[in-house]
Amino acid sequence: MLIVMKRGHTEAELEEVVREIEKVGYRPHVSRGVETTLVGAIGRGPTPELMEHFRALPGVAEVIPISKPYKLASLEVQPFPTVLEFPTGKTGGGHVLIAAGPCGVESREQTLKAARYVKAHGAGMLRGGAFKPRTSPYAFQGLGLEGLKILAEARRETGLPVVTEVLAPEQVELVAEYADALQIGARNAQNFALLQAVGEVKKPVLLKRGMSMTLEEFLMSAEYILSRGNMQVILVERGIRTFEKTTRFTLDVSAVPVLKSFTHLPVWVDPSHPAGKREWVIPLALAGLAAGADGLIVETHPEPEKALSDAAQQLHEHEFAELMQKAKRLLEALDKTLSAPVLG
Known part of the structure; x- marks a missing residue:
């Protein structure tokens, strides 16, 4: 009530x-x-x-009485947008933050190079996977603890906060020690033990929508985190599985305004995974921002063709720079503020 x-x-x-x-x-x-x-x-x-x-x-x-099954996520409980603040800026309530970096942390040189150029082009957060959930058990699984240490070094050098994925409840404490924000991937969006575990830490959580989840199921997953006391949740639309095979997934752009009519939580878009090919990432990213997204999480790699995961969808540096320039112009037209690091 x-x-x-x-x-x-x-x-x-x-x-x-x-x-x-x-x-x-x-x-x-x-x-x-x-x-x-x-x-x-x-x-x-x-x-x-x-x-x-x-x-x-x-x-x-x-x-x-509260009518929605998701209580803490509902606009009934909080009728104004949640705004989360990071060292480089804010997300929510008219503030937009863009996280960018490689799909996976493959080496110190690759990660630091990506961190330097995403900051230079205006990203406010560094993304990178130290633990990688892969469809094949024989594919690159990430560098684990070494990858976390590399991300921490990139943060020290650039000042960018770091977001990285956590795969299991027993990893939460370790990942939280190194990361500024924790990511729950699509495959774990209904891993309730993991959702409860990240709900116990005082770090923002990027919760990606499961590839077959309804929006109500998505919000109920967020409720697991909120109900444990962690109110710092960002919802990420990353594409759903449909009959269409041309793209890797189908980006549900309509989810952005619909979610924002249901919840006070910030809503981001991941354009990389639904695209599956880098030439479609920029249009999908701009579509998400035009629909009202409070942020983006984008994959970019110094040498995408050599990437150990998601090579086809990671942007080259010049493509990421193009995305940022177009995003800045679009956000100006929408009267929104792009949160960006101070260069110096």
């Missing part, structure tokens, strides 16, 4: 409401707006008697 506080309520009244929520076994979530304070009481469906109990508390204006 959602408890709407009266305008001009006291802190003592708010604290009493929170205590009463906890007393009946619910979890409180306070959202402070400019004029209104909302308190979500997250738990089983409330009885009419319980709702009346909360209506009678001092400082309470109204008590409303």
Whole structure:
């Protein structure tokens, strides 16, 4: 249920409401707006008697049942956009952040070179996989701990925050030690033990949509993370599996505005995986931004033809530079702010 506080309520009244929520076994979530304070009481469906109990508390204006199965992700609980802040800028609420880098961390030289040029062209975050979930057990699986150390070195040199994928609950603590944000890939989007584990850490989580997930299922996966106390979740549309075989996946551009009508969480687009070929990445990226995405996560490699994974879809440096120039012009037209590192 959602408890709407009266305008001009006291802190003592708010604290009493929170205590009463906890007393009946619910979890409180306070959202402070400019004029209104909302308190979500997250738990089983409330009885009419319980709702009346909360209506009678001092400082309470109204008590409303939450209709959505995803509670903490819902705009009902927080009617204004979540804005996440990184050292290089913000995402959400009109701020756009672009993460870029190689699909996999293959070597120190390759990763540092990519980090330098993505920063130079305006990316606000470095992406790179240290642990790689591959369809084939014989394909490149990533460098593991060595890859994490290389990413950390790239962060020290460039100042770019780092996002990298975590594959299992037992890896969360290790990856969180090196990364600024944790990525949950499409194959793990309904790995509930992993979602709960990343919900326990105080690091932003990029949650990619599973290739066969509905949007409600996607939001319920986000709810697993939110329900453990980590409210720093970014939803990433990365393409779904359809009957079309020309592209690797089908980018569901409509998911961006639809999700933003359901949730306060930032919504990003991954144009690389649905494209499957680098010549289609830029148009898909721009389509995602035009649809309202709060960020992009893009694959780029100093020598894509030599990449050990996703070689066909990783952008050359000049192509990434082209994407960034077009994105800047588009975002200006949309009256949005591109978060970018300070060069120096």
